[in-house]
Structures are given as structure tokens and as C-alpha cells.
Amino acid sequence: MCGRATLAKKPKAIEKRYKATFEATELVEKNLLPNYNIAPTHWHPVLTNEIDNPLRFFKWGLIPSWAKDAKIASNLINARIETILDKPAFKCVHQQRCLVPYDGFYEWKKIGKDRIPYRIILPDTPIFSVAGIWEIWTNPIGTTIPTFAVLTQAPNELMQPIHDRMPAILSPSQETIWLDNALSIQDILSIIKPYPSELMKAYRVSSQVNTVKINKPQLLEEVPDFQQGSLF
Secondary structure (H helix, E strand, O other), rough: OOOOOOHHHHHHHHHHHHHHOHHHHHHHOOOOEEEEEEEOOOEEEEOOOOOOOEEEEEEEOOOOOOOOHHHHHHHHHEEEEEEEEEHHHHHHOOOOOEEEOEEEEEEEEEEOOOOEEEEEOOOOOOOEEEEEEEEEEEEOOOOEEEEEEEEOOOOOOOOOOOOEEOEEEEEEEEHHHHOOOOHHHHHHOOOOOOOOOHHEEEEEHHHHHOOOOOOOHHHOOOOOHHHOOOOO
């Protein structure tokens, strides 16, 4: 699964990358960027496939429009590319797709009884997109909550020793296809392939990232194996 990520960039850099703007009120109200330890239930910027759409903050953890309560979101943070068309909860993929901006994501490698955190980045791509799907849910008192999930796929060669899944990272040309409302869903999904290993880098980070409440720039720093657990 992909359950933790980073977007350690300021709003202006994200706006420049996507040639889109944030809604000013959302930036002021949420004040969530940069974020060094993004986790499910966090609000995070996305760019949807709606026409003339600004960058908006959605909540990580999909809540289908038909859901009776928000508890389902904890089980719908990821959508597997292999089965997304078979799951009623992910029916929105046909019409409601989005780009989820990251500059890195975390994954844990199991070594014996230990789970060692790694951060994975694209060294030549300061901000990259992961394929996402989105929904707008209305709670019992009439409040609308925009939510999203990220697509996952089989790992590439870099990720295989770390984890058996990886997020569906898109190239810039694939971003346009992912948001294209005129294409069939089969054609759109066919672009999802494991991102090339040679364009990615994985490095070990502090175990402090395990604690969601810890959110600071030091989490991004590489930690040599012999110092793991002793830094900070």
C-alpha cells in the first residue's frame, strides 16, 4: 500500500508545476504546506479532471457518495489498478480522476521483526503526480467532504526489495491522458505501468516518520544504517 508521502514544497511551486492556482480561502484556512509526513485523513492538494479546475484540498481516504458514514474511508486510501473496475467503491474512476502531487513517498521494508522506513523520490522531478480518484460525500448534516484515493500497482525493480506495491506514478504526458474525459476508461487505465526504476531513488530515513504527529523537514534526511534510531 501507499500510506505515507511528502510534499515539502510551497504553494507557489506547486501552482507553477501544474499551471493552476489554489483557491485563496483554502490556503488560508488549511495552511497545510509544506507537509513532510502526509497520512490518510490529511487534507492534501489534488487537481481533478473537471474543466478549469483549481488546485483544491481533498481529504485522503475515499468516501463513496453512497456511503452511510465516513468510517469506510480508512479502508479506501488506495485503489489497486488490477481490480479497480470490479469494485463498486471505485466506480468513480470512470468520471472522477485526479492528479495527486508528491515530491516523495515513504514505504517500510520488513527485515526480520523490524520495519525500516525509506523515502522514495524522483531525483530529476521535484514534484511528480500519482494517479488518483475522487468523490464528494455529503454527511448526515449536509456538509460536503471532498475525498480521494491513490492508485497502486505492482512494484518495479527498485521497489521490489522494499514492498510488494507502489503508487501509480505518471509521467507529464500521462497526466494529460489520466485527466482526459474523452477517452475510454480502458484506454486511460492502459497507461498505468510501473515507473522506470532508473528514474527513482530510495533511501533510508529516521524511524520518527512512524509517528504521524511528527512533521518536520528532518524527516526527509537520509539516515545511514548504523545511525538508525540514534539521530535526532
